[in-house]
Amino acid sequence: MSDSASSSPSTAETDTLARRGLMFIMSSPSGAGKTTISRMLLEHDPHICISVSVTTRPPRPGEIDGKDYHFVDHAQFDRMVENDDFLEWAEVFGHCYGTPKAQVKTGLKEGQDYLFDIDWQGTQQLYQKLERDVVRVFLLPPSIDELRRRLTGRGTDSAEVIAGRMARARSEISHWDGYDYVVVNDDIQTCFEKVTEILAAERMRRARQTGLIGFVRELMRPEDGIAP
Ligand SMILES: Nc1nc2c(ncn2[C@@H]2O[C@H](COP(=O)(O)OP(=O)(O)O)[C@@H](O)[C@H]2O)c(=O)[nH]1
Numbered sequence: 259m260s261d262s263a264s265s266s267p268s269t270a271e272t273d274t275l276a277r278r279g280l281m282f283i284m285s286s287p288s289g290a291g292k293t294t295i296s297r298m299l300l301e302h303d304p305h306i307c308i309s310v311s312v313t314t315r316p317p318r319p320g321e322i323d324g325k326d327y328h329f330v331d332h333a334q335f336d337r338m339v340e341n342d343d344f345l346e347w348a349e350v351f352g353h354c355y356g357t358p359k360a361q362v363k364t365g366l367k368e369g370q371d372y373l374f375d376i377d378w379q380g381t382q383q384l385y386q387k388l389e390r391d392v393v394r395v396f397l398l399p400p401s402i403d404e405l406r407r408r409l410t411g412r413g414t415d416s417a418e419v420i421a422g423r424m425a426r427a428r429s430e431i432s433h434w435d436g437y438d439y440v441v442v443n444d445d446i447q448t449c450f451e452k453v454t455e456i457l458a459a460e461r462m463r464r465a466r467q468t469g470l471i472g473f474v475r476e477l478m479r480p481e482d483g484i485a486p
């Protein structure tokens with residue numbers, strides 16, 4: 259190896275520079291595809307994990323306790339609120355949803371990224387508390403008709419529940435301007451690629467790359483015997 263190669267930082271070093279984790283929030287009107295995109299991200303990216311919310315909503319068929327949500331009853335949820343166990347919580351569609359505090363705060367310091375599938379109310383609360391760690395992404399459906407088709411096609415909700423979700427869609431969409439990025443989820447693969455690019459760029463933000471100070475100091479160190 260030449261002198262210049264051994265004294266300059268390698269690509270491997272730059273890839274593993276210490277970095278503070280980020281909170282990657284994805285919101286959308288119900289049915290626009292945030293659960294689908296979240297699952298794709300988690301499957302393809304080993305550096306991000308989901309922040310599993312606590313909810314009083316009953317599980318849907320196929321949902322697993324502890325993986326999709328922590329399913330609790332109202333009394334348990336109220337106790338967690340009283341104990342200040344949540345970073346944020348909100349009532350959506352008549353059920354309570356909350357983001358547990360414990361894991362995220364330590365994980366961020368260790369460089370762990372977290373994905374949040376939460377609504378606009380939770381997004382505002384997290385942004386107020388942890389602004390510099392938060393990246394806010396809003397997904398839009400290509401049309402209202404397509405949103406209805408997706409909610410119906412998902413086959414998890416009754417006609418009444420779907421009508422309720424459709425009725426709320428317009429008010430949810432009205433919060434699009436409280437987000438850093440907005441992506442129209444038309445083709446699923448294209449949407450996934452765009453979301454992945456946002457995540458990659460946000461990881462490179464200077465303020466998040468806590469290892470840069472030492473790295474740059476090393477780059478600027480005068481070489482032995484050569485005056486600066
Ligand atoms: N504020 C907040 N919202 C949440 C949380 N977990 C889920 N939500 C939101 O609650 C809403 C209903 O979620 P869900 O019942 O899973 O149905 P979905 O709309 O089909 O994903 C969605 O807008 C979620 O983003 C949370 O911890 N906090």
Ligand SMILES: Nc1ncnc2c1ncn2[C@@H]1O[C@H](COP(=O)(O)OP(=O)(O)O)[C@@H](O)[C@H]1O
Pocket residue numbers: 286287288289290291292293294295408409411412413443444445446447449
């Ligand atoms: N780009 C897309 N094109 C077609 N169907 C989609 C697309 N994205 C998601 N879907 C489907 O739409 C339904 C709702 O998606 P989901 O991810 O559950 O939405 P949300 O979590 O926002 O409520 C699911 O059946 C999903 O497979």
